[in-house]
Structures are given as C-alpha cells and as structure tokens.
Amino acid sequence: MTANWDRQGFGEGEPEKHPAVAAIRNDFPSSILEVESSCGQVWAAVTPANVVEILTFLKNNQELQFDFLSDLTAIHWPERPGAEFEIVYQLYSTSKHLRFRLKVPLKEGQEVETASDVWQTADWLEREVYDMFGIRFEGHPDQRRILNPDGFEGHPLRKEFPLQGRVRW
Numbered sequence: 001m002t003a004n005w006d007r008q009g010f011g012e013g014e015p016e017k018h019p020a021v022a023a024i025r026n027d028f029p030s031s032i033l034e035v036e037s038s039c040g041q042v043w044a045a046v047t048p049a050n051v052v053e054i055l056t057f058l059k060n061n062q063e064l065q066f067d068f069l070s071d072l073t074a075i076h077w078p079e080r081p082g083a084e085f086e087i088v089y090q091l092y093s094t095s096k097h098l099r100f101r102l103k104v105p106l107k108e109g110q111e112v113e114t115a116s117d118v119w120q121t122a123d124w125l126e127r128e129v130y131d132m133f134g135i136r137f138e139g140h141p142d143q144r145r146i147l148n149p150d151g152f153e154g155h156p157l158r159k160e161f162p163l164q165g166r167v168r169w
Contacts, residue, residue, distance in 0.1 A: 018042040024058075064098065064100075066100060071089075076159050083106070085135055087106065128146055130144075131145045133155050
C-alpha cells in the first residue's frame with residue numbers, strides 16, 4: 001500500500017495519512033510543529049532538538065526505509081523573528097518509492113546537529129548550506145566553505161546579501 005504512495009498521489013489536505021507523519025506522531029509526538037501537503041508532497045516541521053534521532057528513525061524504520069537523502073537545503077525567512085531559517089531534508093525510500101520532506105525551523109545563529117552520520121551525502125550538502133546561508137551544523141566533520149573561495153565575506157543565499165556592487169574577498 002505505501003509502495004505507490006507518491007506514484008498514485010493523494011488529495012490535498014490529507015498529510016496525516018502519509019506513513020512518515022503517522023510514524024513520527026507515534027514515536028516523537030512532541031516534536032511535530034506542523035504538517036502540510038502541497039503539490040502531492042507531504043512535509044512535517046519538527047523541533048531541532050532531536051532532528052537527527054528522527055532522521056535516523058525514518059531511515060531505519062522497516063515500514064518507511066528512507067535510505068536516500070536526495071537533498072538538504074535551507075530557506076531564509078527574515079520576516080519570521082525567532083524562525084528566520086528552515087533546514088529542509090528531502091528524503092526518498094528507494095524500496096518503497098516514497099518521498100517525504102522534513103523541515104527544521106531555526107533562529108538566527110542557532111546550530112542544528114549534523115546528519116552526516118546518518119547519510120554520508122549530508123556532509124557536502126551541509127557544507128553547501130553553511131557556505132550559502134551561514135547555518136552551522138554541530139558535530140560536522142569538516143565545516144568550511146565548499147562553493148565560495150576561502151575569505152569570501154557573507155552568505156549569498158541570505159536575502160540581505162547585496163545583489164549589486166562588487167563583493168571583495
């Protein structure tokens with residue numbers, strides 16, 4: 001039944017029916033902040049306190065098997081005081097053909113634990129998020145710039161980054 005969830009799709013307004021949402025609600029009920037669906041994709045926002053524990057659970061759960069971190073990125077929301085950033089984990093189960101998006105709101109300067117021990121690909125993706133947004137990952141094995149040169153000032157995907165003029169490094 002869950003194997004074709006994404007291929008068959010489901011109606012908007014039914015995110016609670018997604019098996020990942022049900023599993024998180026069952027094992028981490030106090031961690032869920034919000035659940036939504038949009039364009040057939042379900043996402044849940046969770047507290048940053050135990051995000052790696054939740055990601056590990058989603059990967060190892062036999063009913064879900066989210067074995068592939070297809071992307072990890074961030075969004076800058078300067079108009080949301082206390083939650084100016086969002087880390088977004090795009091998960092996929094290659095055996096169940098199931099997609100799920102996990103979001104983690106962060107305030108300016110707040111760190112989140114690294115997921116590089118859960119998925120090796122998180123290592124480079126977290127470096128990219130650090131380089132472009134300035135978000136640090138606690139426990140990351142090599143937190144340094146990956147896209148911009150050393151000495152580059154600023155983080156280009158923050159909304160206050162200047163779009164004109166010369167940036168010096």
